[in-house]
Amino acid sequence: MRTPRILAIGAAGALAAAGLAACGDDDSGGSDKAGSKIEVTATDTECKVGRTEAAAGTVTFTIANKGSKVTEFYVYAAGDRVMSEVENIVPGVSREMHVELAAGTYETACKPGMSGRGIRGAFKVTGDAKPLTEDAKLAAATESYQRYVKSQTEVLLAKTKEFVDAVKAGDREKAKALYPVARTYWERIEPVAEIFGDLDPLIDGREADLEPGTEFTGFHKIEKDLWVAGDVSQSGPIADRLLADVQKIVDLANSEKLSPLQLANGAKELLDEVASGKITGEEDIFSHTDLWDFRANLEGSKAAVAALRPVLDDRDPALAKTLDDKFAAAEATLDKHRKGDGWRLHNELSGAELKELADSINALSEPISKVAAVVAQK
Amino acid sequence: MDRRKALGLAGAGALGAAALGAVAGRALDGSAGEHAAAGPGPAAAVPFYGANQAGIVTPMQDHLHFVAFDVITSKREALVEMLQNWTYAAARMTAGQEAGALGAVGGPPEAPPEDTGEALDLPAAGLTLTIGFGPTLFRDASGQDRFGLAAKAPAALAALPKFPGETLDPGISGGDLAVQACANDPQVAVHAVRNLARLGMGVVSVRWSQLGFGRTSSTTQAQDTPRNLFGFKDGTANLKAEQHDLLREQLWVPAGDGPEWMVGGSYMVTRKIRMLVETWDRTSLSEQESIVGRSKGVGAPLGRNGEHDEPDFAIKGDDGEPMIPVDAHVRLAHHTQNNGVRLLRRGYNFVDGSDGLGRLNAGLFFIAYQRDPHRQFVPVQQQLARLDRMNEYIRHVSSGLFAVPTGVSAADDHWGRSLFA
Numbered sequence: 001m002r003t004p005r006i007l008a009i010g011a012a013g014a015l016a017a018a019g020l021a022a023c024g025d026d027d028s029g030g031s032d033k034a035g036s037k038i039e040v041t042a043t044d045t046e047c048k049v050g051r052t053e054a055a056a057g058t059v060t061f062t063i064a065n066k067g068s069k070v071t072e073f074y075v076y077a078a079g080d081r082v083m084s085e086v087e088n089i090v091p092g093v094s095r096e097m098h099v100e101l102a103a104g105t106y107e108t109a110c111k112p113g114m115s116g117r118g119i120r121g122a123f124k125v126t127g128d129a130k131p132l133t134e135d136a137k138l139a140a141a142t143e144s145y146q147r148y149v150k151s152q153t154e155v156l157l158a159k160t161k162e163f164v165d166a167v168k169a170g171d172r173e174k175a176k177a178l179y180p181v182a183r184t185y186w187e188r189i190e191p192v193a194e195i196f197g198d199l200d201p202l203i204d205g206r207e208a209d210l211e212p213g214t215e216f217t218g219f220h221k222i223e224k225d226l227w228v229a230g231d232v233s234q235s236g237p238i239a240d241r242l243l244a245d246v247q248k249i250v251d252l253a254n255s256e257k258l259s260p261l262q263l264a265n266g267a268k269e270l271l272d273e274v275a276s277g278k279i280t281g282e283e284d285i286f287s288h289t290d291l292w293d294f295r296a297n298l299e300g301s302k303a304a305v306a307a308l309r310p311v312l313d314d315r316d317p318a319l320a321k322t323l324d325d326k327f328a329a330a331e332a333t334l335d336k337h338r339k340g341d342g343w344r345l346h347n348e349l350s351g352a353e354l355k356e357l358a359d360s361i362n363a364l365s366e367p368i369s370k371v372a373a374v375v376a377q378k
Numbered sequence: 379m380d381r382r383k384a385l386g387l388a389g390a391g392a393l394g395a396a397a398l399g400a401v402a403g404r405a406l407d408g409s410a411g412e413h414a415a416a417g418p419g420p421a422a423a424v425p426f427y428g429a430n431q432a433g434i435v436t437p438m439q440d441h442l443h444f445v446a447f448d449v450i451t452s453k454r455e456a457l458v459e460m461l462q463n464w465t466y467a468a469a470r471m472t473a474g475q476e477a478g479a480l481g482a483v484g485g486p487p488e489a490p491p492e493d494t495g496e497a498l499d500l501p502a503a504g505l506t507l508t509i510g511f512g513p514t515l516f517r518d519a520s521g522q523d524r525f526g527l528a529a530k531a532p533a534a535l536a537a538l539p540k541f542p543g544e545t546l547d548p549g550i551s552g553g554d555l556a557v558q559a560c561a562n563d564p565q566v567a568v569h570a571v572r573n574l575a576r577l578g579m580g581v582v583s584v585r586w587s588q589l590g591f592g593r594t595s596s597t598t599q600a601q602d603t604p605r606n607l608f609g610f611k612d613g614t615a616n617l618k619a620e621q622h623d624l625l626r627e628q629l630w631v632p633a634g635d636g637p638e639w640m641v642g643g644s645y646m647v648t649r650k651i652r653m654l655v656e657t658w659d660r661t662s663l664s665e666q667e668s669i670v671g672r673s674k675g676v677g678a679p680l681g682r683n684g685e686h687d688e689p690d691f692a693i694k695g696d697d698g699e700p701m702i703p704v705d706a707h708v709r710l711a712h713h714t715q716n717n718g719v720r721l722l723r724r725g726y727n728f729v730d731g732s733d734g735l736g737r738l739n740a741g742l743f744f745i746a747y748q749r750d751p752h753r754q755f756v757p758v759q760q761q762l763a764r765l766d767r768m769n770e771y772i773r774h775v776s777s778g779l780f781a782v783p784t785g786v787s788a789a790d791d792h793w794g795r796s797l798f799a
Contacts, residue, residue: 264488377486
């Protein structure tokens with residue numbers, strides 16, 4: 001089994017593909033050995049990928065951030081389906097990423113400042129990976145989304161801890177800055193979080209939605225302490241509990257597998273969240289940081305659709321194309337409201353701007369509501 | 379047979395069913411001409427296809443849901459495709475069917491229903507859907523020719539002048555497209571507007587909409603004259619479906635009047651007119667009657683006996699003053715005082731809740747069709763805005779002007795086809 005891989009590495013490109021194909025019996029393709037990691041040098045303006053071809057199988061990237069901004073590295077398949085990602089690579093640090101890639105064309109991307117489309121490059125994987133059957137594609141959708149959840153929960157936990165630490169240290173400015181950032185990772189995977197009915201309201205319950213007699217806890221309680229009371233001296237226990245609850249939900253989320261139908265519905269529900277809670281400013285009623293959540297919901301929805309992309313491409317390519325267009329249009333509309341590393345506050349937006357955002361979400365939500373039935377087709 | 383029509387038939391009884399079936403059949407084979415016949419019954423379907431759009435001389439239904447849209451796409455093809463989808467759904471819904479073939483409950487369980495469902499079990503209820511194109515579809519506020527249509531913009535769509543005393547709210551005025559949905563059941567009208575808005579997501583966005591209850595005009599001689607919220611009969615002297623010569627002269631756009639695509643169409647003016655009913659209600663009967671120029675009970679012109687008696691503006695009372703005062707509404711609006719200019723009015727009463735000052739937010743949603751608004755509505759309204767004693771009790775708060783194209787001929791035709799050709 002080692003020989004063809006070594007050959008593949010030695011020959012690279014077309015010859016490698018031939019070598020693998022000749023080998024035949026190895027469906028998973030070869031795997032780049034430790035010695036053949038692909039070096040990625042990320043700066044604020046460049047994303048140098050050491051090699052832009054690899055053999056099918058597990059591909060390992062080593063990403064070194066030589067820039068001044070925190071960066072991310074992605075490998076995308078068609079339709080911006082995230083095959084794998086490493087987030088939060090701080091300047092001066094190197095991180096490793098392992099990703100299972102079948103033969104095909106991909107894109108790599110560094111995202112200095114962790115926003116936008118990033119600096120893209122083509123990436124080609126050669127080999128004889130057999131096309132997946134329909135069932136296998138559906139199973140792959142579940143796995144692909146599970147990888148996404150894993151990547152998000154890791155950062156959610158880390159950022160929630162930073163947030164909680166800042167609250168407990170009484171550093172209100174830092175806590176305010178971290179509040180929408182930590183929530184981003186939460187809002188991206190809300191369809192998973194919502195499966196755990198008890199924990200979701202403890203972490204993300206809004207004051208207006210509380211049953212009489214229940215305690216107000218979680219992100220929004222601390223939000224109120226930070227923005228309304230301007231005093232977090234008593235917030236320590238709530239902060240500790242938030243971190244413990246987030247840890248619980250992270251563990252649960254990573255043991256949960258969402259069915260393709262759940263993914264499709266989750267993609268729609270995230271946009272419903274935008275339409276009913278974020279556009280109205282009800283989500284972050286004290287901090288007005290709703291656009292962070294808006295963006296995160298949109299990204300989470302896109303990730304769920306992207307996981308289903310191979311199935312959609314087979315069964316309803318026109319719908320897949322429509323979704324690409326409408327996602328791009330919604331992102332472009334939202335991008336008008338970028339401010340620094342973040343977003344304008346909800347209460348800074350005019351009625352006409354909010355309506356334009358609502359229109360873009362409506363335009364996307366109608367086609368997204370059709371995905372579930374496509375996935376459910378026999 | 380689809381659910382809505384089947385249920386409608388079942389509910390209409392044997393004779394009603396036969397009549398309804400015949401009408402629905404006509405609607406589907408596209409053979410209908412002018413929609414002027416005294417309708418079969420309030421539940422029946424009004425033919426969608428025809429030489430003119432339905433919903434103009436159609437016997438006026440009891441309820442309105444009017445909606446204006448902004449076009450939010452820049453793609454002409456997307457707009458045309460939506461108009462095709464709308465036409466398909468409109469032909470179905472006006473025949474008492476669901477918006478899409480799979481309907482409210484016939485699709486896969488994982489998919490959202492094609493039809494929103496609130497009109498299941500209801501008959502067609504005389505539903506008409508009438509489309510109009512606003513000036514901003516041709517050129518936006520900055521003069522941009524948005525869809526390559528500017529050369530086809532009719533001169534008659536030029537902006538209405540500002541009238542004395544009006545304070546218009548731009549948020550409930552204008553629009554690139556408008557749909558007038560009229561039906562004898564308000565739920566049927568709302569259902570139609572809601573499904574069209576849904577089909578238009580991403581292409582159009584609802585700019586404003588208005589519910590109306592209670593017609594304030596009659597469009598056929600067979601219909602009684604209804605009352606507006608001042609308690610007076612309104613629309614006695616309206617253009618009527620039976621007045622073929624007048625309709626040709628005053629309502630429909632003839633060849634040579636403007637762009638070819640508007641031939642057989644008409645121009646629609648909408649005005650939301652708030653009525654200050656509380657102050658009106660404490661005005662004496664004689665004062666109310668002299669403001670209107672008609673008796674409140676019968677609706678006769680002052681000095682005459684019957685509602686349909688022609689007003690005699692020369693009759694003087696014992697005091698030597700005209701029985702119908704010089705600033706009475708009827709005098710100022712009457713065609714004999716406006717160079718023979720007539721309108722086909724199709725307005726509805728509205729009450730949008732209350733205004734927080736203890737007053738009903740009530741009034742008249744005025745709709746008028748005509749061959750050329752600048753020769754018809756504008757001079758009449760200029761006269762009314764300057765002189766009408768009723769102005770003390772009314773406020774014009776919104777305005778709209780739309781080119782209503784000719785009818786959809788058959789299933790292979792669609793709204794706007796000749797405009798976008």
